[in-house]
Amino acid sequence: MAEKNKALKAGIGYTIGNILIKGISFLTLPLFSRIMSTEDFGTFSVFLSFDSILFVIVGLALHSSIRNANLAFKDKIDEYVSSLTLIYIFNFVILLVCVIVFKSPLIKITSLSLSLLILLVVHSFCSAILTLYNTRISIDYSYFKYLIVALCNSLGNVGISLLFMLTIFKGTPVFGRVSGVTITASLIAGYVLFYFYKRARPVPVREYWKYGIKYSLPIIPHGISQVLLAQFDRIMINSMVSAASAGIYSLAGNLKIILAVISDSVSTAWTTWFYEQAHKNNIKSIQKRAVLLSFLFLGGAIILCGISPELILLLGGEAYADGKYVAIPMIIDAYVLFLYNIIVPSEYYREKTFFIMLGTFFAAILNIITNYIFISKYGYMAAAYTTLFSYLCYLVLHIIISRKVFGSLVIPVLYVLLFFIILTIVSVGDLVFMNMIGIRYLITIVIGSPIVVYSYLKYKRLKNHE
Numbered sequence: 001m002a003e004k005n006k007a008l009k010a011g012i013g014y015t016i017g018n019i020l021i022k023g024i025s026f027l028t029l030p031l032f033s034r035i036m037s038t039e040d041f042g043t044f045s046v047f048l049s050f051d052s053i054l055f056v057i058v059g060l061a062l063h064s065s066i067r068n069a070n071l072a073f074k075d076k077i078d079e080y081v082s083s084l085t086l087i088y089i090f091n092f093v094i095l096l097v098c099v100i101v102f103k104s105p106l107i108k109i110t111s112l113s114l115s116l117l118i119l120l121v122v123h124s125f126c127s128a129i130l131t132l133y134n135t136r137i138s139i140d141y142s143y144f145k146y147l148i149v150a151l152c153n154s155l156g157n158v159g160i161s162l163l164f165m166l167t168i169f170k171g172t173p174v175f176g177r178v179s180g181v182t183i184t185a186s187l188i189a190g191y192v193l194f195y196f197y198k199r200a201r202p203v204p205v206r207e208y209w210k211y212g213i214k215y216s217l218p219i220i221p222h223g224i225s226q227v228l229l230a231q232f233d234r235i236m237i238n239s240m241v242s243a244a245s246a247g248i249y250s251l252a253g254n255l256k257i258i259l260a261v262i263s264d265s266v267s268t269a270w271t272t273w274f275y276e277q278a279h280k281n282n283i284k285s286i287q288k289r290a291v292l293l294s295f296l297f298l299g300g301a302i303i304l305c306g307i308s309p310e311l312i313l314l315l316g317g318e319a320y321a322d323g324k325y326v327a328i329p330m331i332i333d334a335y336v337l338f339l340y341n342i343i344v345p346s347e348y349y350r351e352k353t354f355f356i357m358l359g360t361f362f363a364a365i366l367n368i369i370t371n372y373i374f375i376s377k378y379g380y381m382a383a384a385y386t387t388l389f390s391y392l393c394y395l396v397l398h399i400i401i402s403r404k405v406f407g408s409l410v411i412p413v414l415y416v417l418l419f420f421i422i423l424t425i426v427s428v429g430d431l432v433f434m435n436m437i438g439i440r441y442l443i444t445i446v447i448g449s450p451i452v453v454y455s456y457l458k459y460k461r462l463k464n465h466e
Helices: 001-029 029-035 038-059 063-073 075-099 103-110 113-137 142-167 173-199 204-217 218-242 241-251 256-279 282-316 316-344 345-349 353-378 382-406 415-431 437-465
Strands: none
Touching: 001 029, 001 142, 001 218, 001 256, 001 345, 029 142, 029 282, 038 075, 038 113, 038 173, 038 218, 038 241, 063 075, 063 113, 063 204, 063 256, 063 345, 075 103, 075 173, 103 113, 103 173, 113 142, 113 173, 113 256, 113 415, 204 218, 218 241, 218 353, 218 382, 241 256, 241 282, 241 382, 256 282, 256 316, 256 345, 282 353, 282 415, 282 437, 316 345, 316 382, 316 415, 345 353, 345 382, 353 382, 382 415
16 A cells, blocks of 8 residues: 555656646747747757657667666665766767767758757757656655756756847847757756766676666667657658748647646656556556556547647747647647557566567658658648557557567557547547537537546545555
């Protein structure tokens, strides 16, 4: 019972932390979208997309090994983490040298200036260090530490960026925005390294490096494939259509932040709780919680789809109005990703990282191919639907892989089918009645609200019986 209460408290803490990180960014988005042009907004979104790729390369997905390392090197996890940071620093230096030496082709490929490329490498290193920190403290359910860092990250990110964009970088707001997020991330990464080194001196330990790299190596292509699946559509739109179209597309994608806040926080606490329950072979308990969480999240996705056109206007104004036609499939992406996050701990638990990579790699390649075909033929809006199709294939593959390696379905297939039948009916209705707000809201209230209420009451009942 104590472990369950600890997991519940941690889940609430991580939710608050994610609201601070992503919620504040979401609420201040109308400010940035009005200071920046659609072209600037597109350039910033492309910067973040490349950052997601470099983040994986710098960190080599080593953070994913921490939970298993905590079992393999009991009472030495701080020494393990501190030693891993030396790999991060080495990779950072190598990448920085590569950017300077190969600046001309990189500028041509990314459409980013040399100064933005340098900031890109710095920010990706800082993001990797912060992820390592969050994973380390999650095994202790130390959500308060997460909250402190999240608050600093949110306030610094928004505050410094706005200060730069309205003063010294008024003529180049995109550089001001990038500088703001990078300086904030650098200060936090500096604190995190100090925290790690205070707990354990950084020493290159061959046993730790070998374990971490062996565990994480198959996850690197998985991580890059995940980024390609989630972000490459923006890069392709920027290259094949325009930076302005990438900006409109990216702003619509920000609606997913609302669901990502819940998804990321639940995933953090869920993974630790899943490991505990799987270790005790409590499969039924895992399945009950997985179905309930998925049903609750379904209600949230339905509500968000229903109000998405109004949110687009609120966040970006008329310049981004066309984003309402891509928002709904992108929200469904977030729901698919939530289901993936509920299922995939079973693959990590069995240490079958090669299978994780295989499923994600296939979905990423499929996404790139379909994006290229349909963006060329139908324009940037097609990317939302091709990406959704790729995400659905991604989920199906991981359901199959999870069943194979774990021996049981985390979420029974019939429930998954039920969830998507409901979501498909609602989303088609929202698209058909896009310009009829009354009917859209009626669909949302009649279907979405009862699902949320039922899920909450069911959860309370389940909690009382455990």
